Amino acid sequence: MARFVEAGKKIVAVGRNYAEHAKELGNALPTEPLLFLKPTTAYITEGQAIKVPITCTSLHHEVELGIVIGEKGADISESDAMKYVLGYTLALDMTDRAKQEELKKKGQPWSVCKGFDTSCPVSSFIPKEKIPDPQNIRLWLKVNEEMKQDGNTKDMIFTIPHLISFISSKFTLEPGDLILTGTPSGVGPVQAGDVIEAGVGDIIKVTFPVEKK
Incomplete structure (x- = not known):
C-alpha cells in the first residue's frame, strides 16, 4: 500500500486529541472523538x-501521525x-x-477550512514494523528551521485502537483509507515563502514549501 494516496477513498481526521492543543485554542476537552473528513484531493x-x-x-x-488501513472493516x-x-x-x-x-x-x-486542495501533505508509507509502538513516538515540526511542535503520541486523549473502533462504527474503513490522529500543541501560522520540515521520531522526515495559490 505504498501508494495509499491513490488507493484510499477517504481521510478521516480527529480533532482535539491532545489536551495541550485543545487548551491552546481555547477548546473544551472532548468526551468522544471529534471527527471530520478531508477529500482525497487534499493530498500532496x-x-x-x-x-x-x-x-x-x-x-x-x-x-x-497518520494510520493507513490495510483491510475492510x-x-x-x-x-x-x-x-x-x-x-x-x-x-x-493544514488549517485555515x-x-x-x-x-x-x-x-x-x-x-472548507480543513479540506482544501493541498491541506493534507503526507510522507511516503511507513511499514508497520518500523513503528512497533505507535502510542509512544515523537512527532515534531519546524518552520524555517525553528522548532514549533515537539510532542509524543503517548499524550493522545483517545488511543489508536479506540479511534479505529469508534470511526469504524460510523464509517466502514477500507484499504488505503487514512486516519489522522490529532496534533500536539505548538500549532501556528505559516505564509508563502516558508518551509515546513516535519518528522516521526528519526524514522522519516519530510519537507514542504509554502506558496501562494
Whole structure:
C-alpha cells in the first residue's frame, strides 16, 4: 500500500486529541472523538507545495501521525483494531484557522477550512514494523528551521485502537483509507515563502514549501 494516496477513498481526521492543543485554542476537552473528513484531493506528497488558499488570512500547521488501513472493516473492536493497520505516514493537517474560527462560531462544518486542495501533505508509507509502538513516538515540526511542535503520541486523549473502533462504527474503513490522529500543541501560522520540515521520531522526515495559490 505504498501508494495509499491513490488507493484510499477517504481521510478521516480527529480533532482535539491532545489536551495541550485543545487548551491552546481555547477548546473544551472532548468526551468522544471529534471527527471530520478531508477529500482525497487534499493530498500532496514531497516535491509538491502547500498552497495558501486565496481567501486565507491565517494558515496553520498541524503535524500528525497518520494510520493507513490495510483491510475492510466495520464495527471493529478495540482488541482487534491493530489488525486493520497496514502502516503509517507522517501527515500535516493544514488549517485555515481564521475561517475555522468563523465557522465554529456559526456552528457550521469545517470542510472548507480543513479540506482544501493541498491541506493534507503526507510522507511516503511507513511499514508497520518500523513503528512497533505507535502510542509512544515523537512527532515534531519546524518552520524555517525553528522548532514549533515537539510532542509524543503517548499524550493522545483517545488511543489508536479506540479511534479505529469508534470511526469504524460510523464509517466502514477500507484499504488505503487514512486516519489522522490529532496534533500536539505548538500549532501556528505559516505564509508563502516558508518551509515546513516535519518528522516521526528519526524514522522519516519530510519537507514542504509554502506558496501562494
